[in-house]
Amino acid sequence: MSSELLLSQLVNGLGNGLIYFVIAVGFTLVFGLMNFVNFAHGAFVVLGAYFAFELLEREVSFWAALVIAPLLVGAVAVVVERLLLRRLYRMAHTYQIVATIGLAIGIQEVCTLIWGPNQFTLPAPESLSTTIEIGATTYPLYRVFVVVLTATLALGLWLLLERTRFGAMLRAGSEDADMVSCLGINIYLLFSLTFGGAAFLAALAGVLSGPMRGLSPTSGDSFLALAVVVIVVGGIGSYVGALVAALMVAEVQSLAIVFAPAFGEVVIYALMAVVLLIKSDFIVGRLARA
C-alpha cells in the first residue's frame, strides 16, 4: 500500500470519524444524562438533511441551511420531548424504545410522503466544490471543511461540558438528577435542552453528510447503528469515549476498505463484538474517565 493511499484513507477516516462523533455524542448525552433510550436519533440526522434540502430548493444558501436546518430539528425534538417523551422518563426502557422507534418510523414516513422515497445528495457550496493537494493526495475541499468544523465543534462541546456552569449542571444531572432538582435547578428544562441539543447535533451531522453520501428516508437506521457501535465501543455516556471510539471505528472502516474491501461495511460490527468480548470499559471507557 502506497503512503499516498494510506494518507488519503486516514484523512478520510478522520472526516468520517468526526461525523460519527457528532452523531453519537448526542445519543450518548441523552443516554447518560436522561437515562433515556432514543432510537429516533438516526431519524433526526435524516430530518436535518431533508430540511436542508428543502431550504436549498428554496434558494437559501448552504451556509444558512447549515444553521437553520439543525435549529428546526432541535425545535421539533424539544416539542416531541415535551409532548410525548417526557411521560416516559420514569417508565422501563422497553417503553422508551417502542415509543422512539415509532417516532423514527413516523419521521421516515413523513419524509417519504413529502420528499419521496428516492435517494438524494446535497450540493456542496460553490466555494468548497474544488479539491486541494494534501501531500501527493488530492482531496475535496468540502471534506477538509467538515474535518475543521467538526473538530472545532468537538472542542467547543468539551469546553461546554467541562468548563461551564451549564456543563457542570449536565454532569451533575447525569450523576443524580433528583439531587440536582432538589438544588433548585429545573431538571426538566435541562432535559429539554439536552434532548434538543442532541437533535441539533444529529441534524448538523445530517446536513454535513449531505454532500458526501447518498441519503434517503430510511438512512436513519444506518446512522443509528453507527451511533450504537460508537457508544458500545466508547462506553455509555462518555464524551471522550465517544470521540475516541468514533475515530477508531471510522479509521478501521477506512483501512478495511484497502485491505479487505468486501468487509469494509461489516468490520465495525466485528470491532464492536471484539470490544464487547474484551470489555471495552478497560480500554476506552477508562481512558475517557481518566
Added chain:
Amino acid sequence: MNQSSIDRRMFLRSLGIAGAAVTAAPLLYACAKEDAGQNPGAGQSGAVDADALTLVSLYGTSGLQAELGQEGLDGLRLVPEAFGGTLLDRPVEIVAYDTQEAIDEAVRRVRESTEAGAKFFVGGLLSSTALAIGEEVNKSGGVFVTAAGADELTGSECQEALFRWSVATHGAIQETVLRMIESDSSRKRWYTITPDYVFGQALLDNAKQVFAERGIEHVGNSLHGLDATEFSGYINNAVAKKPDVLCILNFGAQSTTTIQQAVAFGVKNDMEILLAWSGGLSQFRALGPETLEGIYAGAQYWHTVDAPGNSEFVDMFREKYDKNPSYSHAAGYISGKLILDGVRAAGSADPAAVVQELEGMKYDGPTGEETIRAEDHQVIKDYYLMKGKTASDMEDDDDLMEILSSGQSVTAVDQTGCKLVPLGG
C-alpha cells in the same frame, strides 16, 4: 458523566428488543398499507380480479432502488391504455406490490397473486430478486418479464416463464468496455468498482473476460455491499492505482453517489470514467450536466431514438406524465406490453400459449426492431455507449448525452448454458 443507570448489559438487552421491533415494524406497516388498500396501487383494485387480465407489478418502490422501481411502475401503468383498456373482452388491470426488491417479499407476492388467479408478472430490478421471481412464476405456470441484468436470467437459470427485455451484462460490457478499448488504444489500465451481488459479479466477470482477451491490465477492483452509500474509500483505492479508466459497475442510486464522489475527488482530471450500466435519463438528470460532462455511460434506452415503437411510447408517456421517459419507464412499459402482445397473438390468456407466441417474436420496440430469442427468451436489442455533453452543446434540459455507438451484443445460444425449465417444472 457516569453509567449510573444503564450498563452495557442493559443496553444490549434493549438493543435486542429494538432489533425485533425494527424488524417487525416494516411488516406491520406493509400490512397496514395493504389493509388500507394503498399498497396494491396503480389506481386499480387492491386485489387480483380473476375476471380481468391482470399484470402484477413486482417492483421495489421503496428502499435503495425506489426511484427506478417507481419509474418501472409508471411505465407499466401506460400498458392498459395502449390496449384500449381491454383485451379478449376482459379489462386490463395492474396490481402493484412494493417488494422492496427483497426476495422473500417478492416470492410471497407471487404465491399470493397466483392463488388469486394472476398469471402475468413484471418487475424485479435486482437480478437476485428477478431470479427468484422467475423460478417461482415458472413453478406456478405463469409468465414473467424483467429488465434485470445478470446473464443467468437467460443463461444457467433460464425458465420457460421468464423473459428478459434488457441487454444482459455480457452485452452491456461488450458495448461499453470493449467499444472504448477498440476506439482508443491508450486505455490500457482499468479499475473497477463492483457491488457484491449477482448483477455486479456478472458485469465484473464479463469485464475481466474482455480485459484478458484484449491484453488490458485490470489494476484493481473494489467490492462493496448492497447498502453502501459512501464510496470515497473505494475511490481513493482506485486513484492510488492510477488507472486510465475508472469503470463503475454498480447501479442506480449507488452509481449516482459513486460518480458524484469521484468527481468531488477530482478523478475526472486524472482518468476517464465509465458507468457501464446507467439508469438512463433520470439518473443523468440527477447528476446534472456539470458532473456528467465527459463521463461515458452505457444505456439500455434513450428517448430520442428514431423508431416507430419508441415514438409511440414517448408520445403516450409525454401525454400522461409531461416529461421524457427514462430507461425504467421504458422497461416497465415494454415488459407489460410484450405479455399482452403475446396474449393478443395467442387469442388466449393461457400462459403456455402466450410463451409460444412470444418465442421468436419480432416487434417495433423502444430501441427499434427487437427480437425475442426463442432458445433462451432473451430480447435482442440495441445497447448504447454515450458521453456526457458540455452544457453549451445541449439543445434542451434532457439533451445531456451524446450517443457514440450502439449495437446488439449477445451471448451465442450454445454458450448461454440455458436449458429452459418447462412451465410448472
